[in-house]
Amino acid sequence: MRNRAKAAVVAASTVTVVALAGASQAVVQEHSDRMVPVTDGAGTGSGPAAERPLSNDCSGGHVTFTFDDGPGRNTPEVLDALDGLGIDAVFFWNGRAVEGRESTVARAVAEGHVIGNHSYSHPDLTTGVLPDGSEETVTAAWLRGELQRTDDALVAAGAPDPALYRPPYGAVDTRVDEVAQELGLRLVMPWGLRAEDNIVDTRDTEGVTTQQIIDTTTPRLRDGTIITMHDGQGQATLNSIAALQAIVDTMNERELCATADVRENATGRVLDTYG
Numbered sequence: 001m002r003n004r005a006k007a008a009v010v011a012a013s014t015v016t017v018v019a020l021a022g023a024s025q026a027v028v029q030e031h032s033d034r035m036v037p038v039t040d041g042a043g044t045g046s047g048p049a050a051e052r053p054l055s056n057d058c059s060g061g062h063v064t065f066t067f068d069d070g071p072g073r074n075t076p077e078v079l080d081a082l083d084g085l086g087i088d089a090v091f092f093w094n095g096r097a098v099e100g101r102e103s104t105v106a107r108a109v110a111e112g113h114v115i116g117n118h119s120y121s122h123p124d125l126t127t128g129v130l131p132d133g134s135e136e137t138v139t140a141a142w143l144r145g146e147l148q149r150t151d152d153a154l155v156a157a158g159a160p161d162p163a164l165y166r167p168p169y170g171a172v173d174t175r176v177d178e179v180a181q182e183l184g185l186r187l188v189m190p191w192g193l194r195a196e197d198n199i200v201d202t203r204d205t206e207g208v209t210t211q212q213i214i215d216t217t218t219p220r221l222r223d224g225t226i227i228t229m230h231d232g233q234g235q236a237t238l239n240s241i242a243a244l245q246a247i248v249d250t251m252n253e254r255e256l257c258a259t260a261d262v263r264e265n266a267t268g269r270v271l272d273t274y275g
């Protein structure tokens with residue numbers, strides 16, 4: 001169980017604080033979660049198998065690793081690394097990416113990971129703008145389609161019916177969330193507005209180095225921390241894989257284990273703030 005009393009007194013001072021401007025607007029953090037094409041040639045075997053897996057008594061609590069945008073060509077390498085390090089994680093996957101990678105979905109499920117919904121085609125669900133710049137009209141039916149088609153693709157590939165969703169770019173509003181809730185999906189944000197939200201966006205898709213990912217993440221490791229990485233990307237994914245050992249080393253120092261159970265209130269309170 002998580003030690004919330006302990007967590008409450010641990011300062012987390014290195015978080016990026018997002019300005020609370022435009023309180024009536026949908027929440028979009030421009031830097032977060034850009035779609036970067038995965039080029040052939042990525043995934044050429046980054047790093048050795050894990051040498052120092054999680055091994056402690058969990059007295060410090062639990063951390064949840066999350067990976068977005070897959071399944072992709074680098075996802076098997078992520079799964080290898082997680083297996084070696086003893087990490088159960090949560091994957092937020094796009095329905096359109098599942099076709100042809102059903103075996104990866106089945107493998108992730110078999111290895112104890114949880115699969116959540118990251119929409120079908122990775123649009124901004126609040127504006128309807130797709131990664132290619134085209135735009136859909138945002139209606140309840142369109143939103144429902146983006147989420148339901150993804151659930152259907154994941155279930156067809158062997159995953160349990162998803163109970164969690166993460167909106168692309170963290171772009172969400174009450175209209176999006178109401179449709180998601182109708183489908184039984186609970187919001188898990190990729191970042192939080194405040195340090196105490198305890199959601200660490202590694203910004204791995206923004207060209208940062210492995211060391212920067214480590215430096216962003218390790219100071220904030222404590223009970224309840226949610227870490228956002230990407231498995232459905234190219235170099236970003238490889239950099240995150242390479243960061244895992246140092247993160248696990250710190251978790252062992254702090255007696256932290258990994259869990260694929262996402263704590264309650266993983267919303268970053270964005271809906272409370274923006275409505």
Ligand SMILES: [Zn+2]
Binds near residue numbers: 118
């Ligand atoms: Zn994404």
